[in-house]
Amino acid sequence: MNTTTTYAPRSRFFSIPALETVAAWLLAIIWIFPLLYAFWAAFHPSEFMVNFELFAPLTLENFTNAWSQAPFARYYLNTFALVTGVVIGQFVVCTLAAFAFARFPIPGKNVLFMLVLIQLFVFPEVLIVENYRIASELGLINTITGIGLPYVASALGIFLLRQTFKTIPRELEDAARIEGCNWLEILWKVYVPLAKPTYLAYGLVSISHHWNNFIWPLVVTNSVESRPLTVGLGVFSAPETGVNWATVSAATLLSIAPLLIAFLLFQRQFVQSFLRAGIR
Amino acid sequence: MQLYGALLLLPAALLLTTFAYLPTVTTVINSLFLPGFRGAPTEFVGLENYQVLFDDPTFWKVARNNFIYAVGTIPTSIALALGMALFVNGKLRGRGFVRMAYFTPTILPMIAAANIWMFFYAPQIGLFNKLLGMLGFSGVNWLGDPSVALSSVIVMSVWKEAGFFMIFYLAALQSMPPELKEAADLEGTSRWSFFWRVTFPLLMPTTLFVLINALINSVRVVDHLFILTKGGPNNATNLLLYYVYENAFSFFDRTTAATITVVILLVLAVVATLKFTILDRRTHYQ
Numbered sequence: 001m002n003t004t005t006t007y008a009p010r011s012r013f014f015s016i017p018a019l020e021t022v023a024a025w026l027l028a029i030i031w032i033f034p035l036l037y038a039f040w041a042a043f044h045p046s047e048f049m050v051n052f053e054l055f056a057p058l059t060l061e062n063f064t065n066a067w068s069q070a071p072f073a074r075y076y077l078n079t080f081a082l083v084t085g086v087v088i089g090q091f092v093v094c095t096l097a098a099f100a101f102a103r104f105p106i107p108g109k110n111v112l113f114m115l116v117l118i119q120l121f122v123f124p125e126v127l128i129v130e131n132y133r134i135a136s137e138l139g140l141i142n143t144i145t146g147i148g149l150p151y152v153a154s155a156l157g158i159f160l161l162r163q164t165f166k167t168i169p170r171e172l173e174d175a176a177r178i179e180g181c182n183w184l185e186i187l188w189k190v191y192v193p194l195a196k197p198t199y200l201a202y203g204l205v206s207i208s209h210h211w212n213n214f215i216w217p218l219v220v221t222n223s224v225e226s227r228p229l230t231v232g233l234g235v236f237s238a239p240e241t242g243v244n245w246a247t248v249s250a251a252t253l254l255s256i257a258p259l260l261i262a263f264l265l266f267q268r269q270f271v272q273s274f275l276r277a278g279i280r
Numbered sequence: 281m282q283l284y285g286a287l288l289l290l291p292a293a294l295l296l297t298t299f300a301y302l303p304t305v306t307t308v309i310n311s312l313f314l315p316g317f318r319g320a321p322t323e324f325v326g327l328e329n330y331q332v333l334f335d336d337p338t339f340w341k342v343a344r345n346n347f348i349y350a351v352g353t354i355p356t357s358i359a360l361a362l363g364m365a366l367f368v369n370g371k372l373r374g375r376g377f378v379r380m381a382y383f384t385p386t387i388l389p390m391i392a393a394a395n396i397w398m399f400f401y402a403p404q405i406g407l408f409n410k411l412l413g414m415l416g417f418s419g420v421n422w423l424g425d426p427s428v429a430l431s432s433v434i435v436m437s438v439w440k441e442a443g444f445f446m447i448f449y450l451a452a453l454q455s456m457p458p459e460l461k462e463a464a465d466l467e468g469t470s471r472w473s474f475f476w477r478v479t480f481p482l483l484m485p486t487t488l489f490v491l492i493n494a495l496i497n498s499v500r501v502v503d504h505l506f507i508l509t510k511g512g513p514n515n516a517t518n519l520l521l522y523y524v525y526e527n528a529f530s531f532f533d534r535t536t537a538a539t540i541t542v543v544i545l546l547v548l549a550v551v552a553t554l555k556f557t558i559l560d561r562r563t564h565y566q
Contacts, residue, residue, distance in 0.1 A: 020367065031439065032380075034393075035384060037396065104281060106286065112289070121496065126548070138298075149295070153299070155296075214391050248395055
């Protein structure tokens with residue numbers, strides 16, 4: 001086989017034909033257009049909603065309107081508290097459980113683990129009715145704890161950390177024990193540091209999930225004091241409230257801005273995290 | 281050792297029992313009882329609630345909607361996700377931007393996505409109807425016309441979901457050995473048959489994984505309905521979980537809500553069985 005015949009198809013493989021480039025770009029533009037449109041609507045006076053003039057005057061008025069018409073500062077605070085609390089709680093609870101599953105002899109361990117995995121399918125939001133009743137019996141209605149607590153024992157977190165812990169060589173553990181470390185110290189000094197990438201991946205997935213979560217927070221909260229951004233935005237922008245659309249799009253951008261900026265800055269980490277949490 | 285292990289499991293076990301197992305069990309129990317009137321004790325009615333539910337045409341309409349919603353979103357978003365992954369896996373000008381554009385909807389809350397699409401779908405001032413008007417067509421009532429509304433909701437969901445599935449295909453494509461392509465090129469295999477004979481079969485585990493996730497999402501995610509349609513018009517876009525929400529928190533009918541929840545749980549059980557049997561067996565080949 002001479003070189004010319006092997007090279008010709010190779011170069012075809014490495015450069016996509018123009019038609020595909022056009023299709024890829026067209027699809028990309030369609031996919032990003034809704035977001036760009038939200039930006040356009042948010043930064044222009046409302047009469048330019050469907051009137052695309054390149055030099056339409058820019059304005060921040062929609063943002064000030066949104067900010068003054070709904071307590072977004074409070075919503076931010078609530079979402080921030082919620083996401084921080086949930087992630088810390090998940091890290092603690094899932095680490096302990098994962099450690100037990102990975103390294104301790106527990107009778108019926110496999111059955112127990114299968115039971116945990118059920119939660120990968122039966123989410124708190126599917127059981128909203130009963131979870132609402134339980135939350136109200138525990139006095140958790142309208143609290144940020146009430147929004148977060150059902151998600152703290154996360155099957156995904158336990159699963160991912162267990163997998164990671166299992167790959168850590170026993171020799172490290174033995175060495176630490178010779179140094180006089182007890183179980184908790186071994187966990188804290190050997191296992192947790194070595195599982196950092198898993199914590200990062202799971203943390204990012206969890207942050208995005210809880211920043212965006214809606215139906216359970218909607219059900220369990222009923223006032224400004226505990227509503228997170230998504231619920232605040234949902235209440236604010238419900239069509240029947242008749243809020244000006246430019247204001248709605250400013251409010252929408254306000255709610256998504258922190259996560260969107262974080263994503264644009266750390267795209268690779270986000271995508272890697274979703275992959276790691278997905279392919280289990 | 282055993283005691284320590286049990287202690288480590290305790291917090292997770294307590295929380296899972298409170299917010300997963302106990303509510304599952306009480307949901308099933310509630311679906312078998314009727315609440316008594318004015319403080320009278322609840323009455324065991326066996327499967328009567330299911331009988332009532334299955335005689336309710338609205339339930340069947342909602343179940344049918346959810347089926348159409350699943351059939352409308354899942355294959356489309358999987359096919360688009362695969363196409364997107366193939367696009368950005370090749371050598372493409374501005375690949376970083378294209379990949380970012382595909383993936384960004386994934387990072388948005390469903391509520392925000394619904395708000396944005398509301399600007400497109402709204403009857404008078406919505407962008408779609410303005411554009412149709414400019415071309416001289418009369419507008420469509422995208423969310424108000426019962427024959428169009430569900431499709432409008434489906435289109436939005438596909439937009440939101442496809443980019444998420446793309447990353448799994450992309451990862452799978454990048455882990456495929458380049459020798460396969462080189463060998464196929466030596467044989468003079470066309471790109472088309474290479475895709476159908478080699479790439480697509482090798483991506484099967486990924487497709488199954490994505491399919492499972494898409495199935496779960498199709499019964500779990502109803503956030504967009506709160507903004508776009510509230511299940512209307514006349515239940516044309518109502519989905520099972522939204523119907524549960526309506527029954528429990530608008531009609532205050534906990535029994536019906538529990539009965540529908542059991543139906544959802546059964547669907548999820550089928551999906552879980554699918555995952556633990558087919559998927560976990562097939563992935564070893566990859």
